[in-house]
Amino acid sequence: MFNNPKRAFFEAFFLALLIFIIGLLIGVSFEDSRLDKINEYYTLSEISLIDSVALNKISDLKNISCDELINYDLSFADKIYEEAALLERYEKSGKITNEMNIAHKRYDLLRTILWTNVIKTREKCSGSLNSVVYLYNYNNNDLTERAEQIVWSRILFDLKQKTGEKVILIPISIDNNITSLRLLVKEFKINKYPAVIINEKDILYDLTSVADIEKHLK
Amino acid sequence: MEALTIIYLVYAFVSLYFLFLFSLVYLQNKKQMLYCPKANKIYSLDMVVPCYNEEDTIEATVKSLLASDYKGLNNIYVVDDCSTDSSYEIIKKLAEKYNKVIALQTPKNIGKAAKAKNYGAKFAKSELIGFTDADSFPDKDAISKAIGFFNDEKVAGVTALILVKNRENVIERLQSLEYKVIAFTRRLLGFLEAIYVTPGPLAIYRKKIFTEIGGFDEKNVTEDIEITWNLVSKGYKVEMSMPSRILTVVPDNLKQWYRQRIRWNIGGIQTIKKYKSLFFKKGALGSFILPYFVLSWILGVVGLSILLYNFGKKIFVNYLSTIYSVEAQTAVLTLRDISLTPSVLSFYGIFLFILGLSFTIFVLSFLKEKNYKKEGILSLAGYTLFYLSVYPIILVASMYNYLKGRDIW
Numbered sequence: 338m339f340n341n342p343k344r345a346f347f348e349a350f351f352l353a354l355l356i357f358i359i360g361l362l363i364g365v366s367f368e369d370s371r372l373d374k375i376n377e378y379y380t381l382s383e384i385s386l387i388d389s390v391a392l393n394k395i396s397d398l399k400n401i402s403c404d405e406l407i408n409y410d411l412s413f414a415d416k417i418y419e420e421a422a423l424l425e426r427y428e429k430s431g432k433i434t435n436e437m438n439i440a441h442k443r444y445d446l447l448r449t450i451l452w453t454n455v456i457k458t459r460e461k462c463s464g465s466l467n468s469v470v471y472l473y474n475y476n477n478n479d480l481t482e483r484a485e486q487i488v489w490s491r492i493l494f495d496l497k498q499k500t501g502e503k504v505i506l507i508p509i510s511i512d513n514n515i516t517s518l519r520l521l522v523k524e525f526k527i528n529k530y531p532a533v534i535i536n537e538k539d540i541l542y543d544l545t546s547v548a549d550i551e552k553h554l555k
Numbered sequence: 556m557e558a559l560t561i562i563y564l565v566y567a568f569v570s571l572y573f574l575f576l577f578s579l580v581y582l583q584n585k586k587q588m589l590y591c592p593k594a595n596k597i598y599s600l601d602m603v604v605p606c607y608n609e610e611d612t613i614e615a616t617v618k619s620l621l622a623s624d625y626k627g628l629n630n631i632y633v634v635d636d637c638s639t640d641s642s643y644e645i646i647k648k649l650a651e652k653y654n655k656v657i658a659l660q661t662p663k664n665i666g667k668a669a670k671a672k673n674y675g676a677k678f679a680k681s682e683l684i685g686f687t688d689a690d691s692f693p694d695k696d697a698i699s700k701a702i703g704f705f706n707d708e709k710v711a712g713v714t715a716l717i718l719v720k721n722r723e724n725v726i727e728r729l730q731s732l733e734y735k736v737i738a739f740t741r742r743l744l745g746f747l748e749a750i751y752v753t754p755g756p757l758a759i760y761r762k763k764i765f766t767e768i769g770g771f772d773e774k775n776v777t778e779d780i781e782i783t784w785n786l787v788s789k790g791y792k793v794e795m796s797m798p799s800r801i802l803t804v805v806p807d808n809l810k811q812w813y814r815q816r817i818r819w820n821i822g823g824i825q826t827i828k829k830y831k832s833l834f835f836k837k838g839a840l841g842s843f844i845l846p847y848f849v850l851s852w853i854l855g856v857v858g859l860s861i862l863l864y865n866f867g868k869k870i871f872v873n874y875l876s877t878i879y880s881v882e883a884q885t886a887v888l889t890l891r892d893i894s895l896t897p898s899v900l901s902f903y904g905i906f907l908f909i910l911g912l913s914f915t916i917f918v919l920s921f922l923k924e925k926n927y928k929k930e931g932i933l934s935l936a937g938y939t940l941f942y943l944s945v946y947p948i949i950l951v952a953s954m955y956n957y958l959k960g961r962d963i964w
Contacts, residue, residue: 484875
């Protein structure tokens with residue numbers, strides 16, 4: 338017979354606890370390594386954005402071509418769009434820590450600045466620059482709205498694939514409590530989300546086809 | 556952290572705990588796994604076989620008992636519960652042919668195994684009383700190897716190694732695997748004095764104590780669980796004799812299997828309810844068996860509910876997004892929708908799966924049999940990936956049936 342049955346219960350408990358804690362720590366460091374990767378991208382993106390903003394300011398003093406300004410904004414928007422896709426995948430698979438949410442907020446801030454930069458660029462260059470700003474709720478408990486957002490993402494992805502460098506696509510979550518974004522959006526008098534703002538003129542609320550969106554582009 | 560993640564982590568911890576508990580108990584007692592003490596004397600033993608519509612197996616069951624090498628076996632009381640097939644005719648013929656066999660029939664169909672067993676037990680006059688289901692076949696030495704445990708005055712019941720006889724189709728093979736794992740872990744629980752069931756295929760009790768506790772609880776549909784808890788709650792010991800092998804017939808189709816599992820679980824609920832006052836009290840029953848049962852219920856029901864809720868939400872969102880996608884003339888499914896980024900929980904799951912699988916493989920190698928084919932990889936995969944996942948569904952269905960007042964024998 339077992340010498341002391343109670344001992345086995347305790348030994349198993351402490352052993353399980355030890356392995357469990359080690360597992361949790363590995364889990365946290367695993368998710369942190371993903372966050373580090375995102376942060377690394379973010380730092381580079383931040384540098385690019387500041388560069389872009391600086392470029393816009395310099396253009397007031399020096400004669401910088403509109404093509405150069407637009408191309409810079411475009412390539413930057415595309416870059417952070419890809420990073421956002423990676424961030425989204427990591428967010429979905431992040432279970433232990435919630436630091437990805439903070440990274441998401443930082444990216445939203447970055448995209449808000451990009452949007453203001455694009456507005457300025459458009460003021461200077463009346464060419465064929467198109468901006469499509471997609472505003473959505475990040476924490477959404479309404480299932481119908483969530484389904485709508487999924488479809489909006491697909492439509493806008495298709496649009497970007499089709500139009501390529503003609504369109505700057507900027508998805509921003511609206512419920513991240515970013516003051517500058519709130520003030521920026523206020524003037525558009527948006528009454529519900531998700532909403533798509535095209536060239537700061539047209540606002541779409543209802544799901545529509547890529548072809549219909551294209552009609553709003555320059 | 557999401558609620559489902561917390562539930563998942565609790566599951567992971569509980570699984571880890573039991574894996575470590577069983578591994579530690581095995582490592583510290585591996586030399587005694589097959590231990591069966593030699594009996595100090597020849598204890599007199601009567602066997603009771605309850606029978607209802609078992610014309611295909613009853614003769615073989617009785618003959619396997621008659622073939623037992625145990626010298627103290629006196630009478631075999633075969634209790635027919637007014638079968639509608641030819642069971643009773645077969646029993647009477649056996650009684651005519653063999654002196655030890657006594658044919659009994661209940662005055663009317665009583666429809667409960669516990670009642671039929673208690674009915675037969677009234678006729679037994681020996682020191683020990685054993686019960687065998689009418690579709691189970693103890694090996695020649697199964698009884699003799701179990702008797703020695705009764706040398707210890709505190710031992711009130713002894714159970715044995717129950718394995719599956721019919722292993723033809725998938726559901727039978729999966730149950731065969733399950734029975735082996737259950738038998739192995741039951742032996743380990745024996746070292747912790749925490750055996751929670753003395754199953755119907757073969758259980759032997761000290762007659763005096765059996766009578767003292769009033770026999771089987773006739774209101775309980777799993778009288779074999781209830782009597783064990785009853786014995787343990789009164790401070791008696793229950794042992795398991797690993798070398799005592801019994802083969803039993805298991806359900807050969809899903810419907811029967813489902814009914815059996817519902818019955819077992821309803822019996823489990825009835826027993827928990829009856830002994831709830833002993834929670835965290837009275838030795839192994841209050842401190843381990845009861846919490847173990849209740850915890851598996853809670854984890855099963857809560858986990859399944861949250862899983863179904865999330866799954867339902869996902870289905871609804873996917874349904875809506877498909878409709879919207881069609882309306883907006885965009886792709887219904889894109890590559891981006893398929894997440895290929897594994898989460899930490901996926902790695903935990905794989906780790907636990909490997910641990911569980913290793914444990915199962917170890918059990919199978921420990922209990923390998925000469926007369927049967929080794930379990931294949933497909934059976935092993937089916938058992939670990941699908942069969943075990945159905946348990947929580949059965950738990951919830953049993954709870955529903957219990958609350959609806961459905962009684963299944």
